[in-house]
Amino acid sequence: MKTRRHFLQSSTSLIALPALESLGFRRFASAATPAAPPKRLVFLGFGWGITTETWFPDIKQTGKDYTLPEGLKPLARHKADFTVVQGLWNKYSNEGHWGSTMWLTGANRFAEPGQTFHNSISADQVAAAKLGMETRFASLQLNGSENAEASGHGPGLSMAWDVSGKPIGGHKGPVEAFHRLFSKDTTPIEQQKAMLAQKRSVLDTVMENAKAMQRGLGKNDRAKLDEYFQGIRDIETRLAKDEQWIGVLQPKSPIPQPQEGLAGKEEIKIMYDIIVAAMQTDSTRVLTYRQPVSTLMTSIGIKVAPHDMSHYHSTMGEKYAASQQRDLVQSELLAGLLDKLKATKEADGSRLFDHVALAYGSNIRTEHNLDNCPTLLTGGGAGIKLGHNIVAPKDTPLCNTWLTLLHGIGVNVERHGDSSDVLKALIA
Numbered sequence: 296m297k298t299r300r301h302f303l304q305s306s307t308s309l310i311a312l313p314a315l316e317s318l319g320f321r322r323f324a325s326a327a328t329p330a331a332p333p334k335r336l337v338f339l340g341f342g343w344g345i346t347t348e349t350w351f352p353d354i355k356q357t358g359k360d361y362t363l364p365e366g367l368k369p370l371a372r373h374k375a376d377f378t379v380v381q382g383l384w385n386k387y388s389n390e391g392h393w394g395s396t397m398w399l400t401g402a403n404r405f406a407e408p409g410q411t412f413h414n415s416i417s418a419d420q421v422a423a424a425k426l427g428m429e430t431r432f433a434s435l436q437l438n439g440s441e442n443a444e445a446s447g448h449g450p451g452l453s454m455a456w457d458v459s460g461k462p463i464g465g466h467k468g469p470v471e472a473f474h475r476l477f478s479k480d481t482t483p484i485e486q487q488k489a490m491l492a493q494k495r496s497v498l499d500t501v502m503e504n505a506k507a508m509q510r511g512l513g514k515n516d517r518a519k520l521d522e523y524f525q526g527i528r529d530i531e532t533r534l535a536k537d538e539q540w541i542g543v544l545q546p547k548s549p550i551p552q553p554q555e556g557l558a559g560k561e562e563i564k565i566m567y568d569i570i571v572a573a574m575q576t577d578s579t580r581v582l583t584y585r586q587p588v589s590t591l592m593t594s595i596g597i598k599v600a601p602h603d604m605s606h607y608h609s610t611m612g613e614k615y616a617a618s619q620q621r622d623l624v625q626s627e628l629l630a631g632l633l634d635k636l637k638a639t640k641e642a643d644g645s646r647l648f649d650h651v652a653l654a655y656g657s658n659i660r661t662e663h664n665l666d667n668c669p670t671l672l673t674g675g676g677a678g679i680k681l682g683h684n685i686v687a688p689k690d691t692p693l694c695n696t697w698l699t700l701l702h703g704i705g706v707n708v709e710r711h712g713d714s715s716d717v718l719k720a721l722i723a
Contacts, residue, residue, distance in 0.1 A: 335582075336419060336701075339655045341588055342395065342449075343659065351381055352684040357684055377681060386713060396450065401692060401713040419582075427579065430577055435475075446588040549576065559587065574647060605618070677700045677702055695715060
């Protein structure tokens with residue numbers, strides 16, 4: 296946990312100190328063991344699914360002794376450090392083009408009478424409520440630079456949804472994400488404080504007026520007003536976070552600023568670098584990345600439209616080949632990310648990889664098929680079995696997996712989404 300000893304203070308600002316051994320960041324001869332590195336949770340989501348025939352391992356080869364399928368071959372050097380889980384689904388999902396809208400929530404979009412869309416809190420935000428207390432950003436939402444619909448992700452500003460089921464905005468592309476994390480705020484501290492005070496004043500006035508409206512409202516209107524109050528509480532939480540970090544300068548970036556105009560494969564590669572940098576500097580411990588697919592395909596020379604590619608079953612041929620090529624490049628990029636997680640050292644000398652729980656996948660399998668959501672889990676942060684091919688019992692909720700990861704990183708909620716239990720086969 297950071298304390299004031301970890302910052303240099305002047306009359307106008309605080310500057311974050313590096314991980315000094317004398318402050319307990321690293322073991323030395325006569326010192327006690329430093330605090331264990333924090334847990335992190337990362338969700339990497341993509342749209343348009345995968346190639347069913349060549350991405351999933353053989354369901355008859357469960358456990359460790361399975362043959363790596365063609366679509367995951369670029370991950371061969373990491374085979375002992377990731378697990379594929381088959382047979383998971385979000386039973387309420389019925390939109391074949393929504394690769395991430397309900398992926399982390401498991402919500403029933405028709406749960407509210409008279410409404411055609413409803414969502415609930417996403418797994419990352421459940422984790423952020425606990426893991427985000429000590430970091431500058433409770434969570435970080437990253438998006439590709441292209442339109443979400445073009446990548447088969449569906450509605451939403453990111454993959455994250457708050458406790459009221461409202462979308463949470465994300466940062467579009469690597470340049471925007473980099474500046475959010477590492478660019479210095481040049482606004483004078485007193486001016487920052489004045490701006491926050493003004494926002495609080497406005498918020499207090501809005502709250503007073505809203506409370507005055509409660510009297511005489513019907514049941515439905517009171518429910519809507521409760522949602523409104525929750526939104527105000529969320530704003531209050533963000534303001535409190537901003538106040539906590541006034542005067543604490545952003546850390547120095549361990550990577551150079553990304554170039555403008557990156558797209559597709561290079562964009563994803565740099566975004567993965569930013570994800571590692573965000574955790575390495577402890578700027579946040581919870582991240583989601585809704586990555587692009589359309590520009591990825593263009594960047595590797597695929598001329599088939601992504602929607603047509605996902606319907607490869609109708610003609611196979613060129614569409615099928617495009618789907619397989621997409622899988623290989625996505626797996627290659629993921630392998631590169633795992634290389635970096637393993638190479639990045641924590642203050643106690645352990646690997647960043649050992650303290651991260653990372654989920655990679657989609658709500659869509661292929662075409663409009665929403666069963667057997669492609670799910671790959673890696674990292675040592677949640678204490679799950681790695682190196683396995685797990686086939687879950689029929690109709691196992693995908694949210695059982697999210698619940699297992701949440702418990703593994705120390706977020707002991709009773710349930711999440713439509714979960715029925717933790718996925719026991721995952722627990723080491």
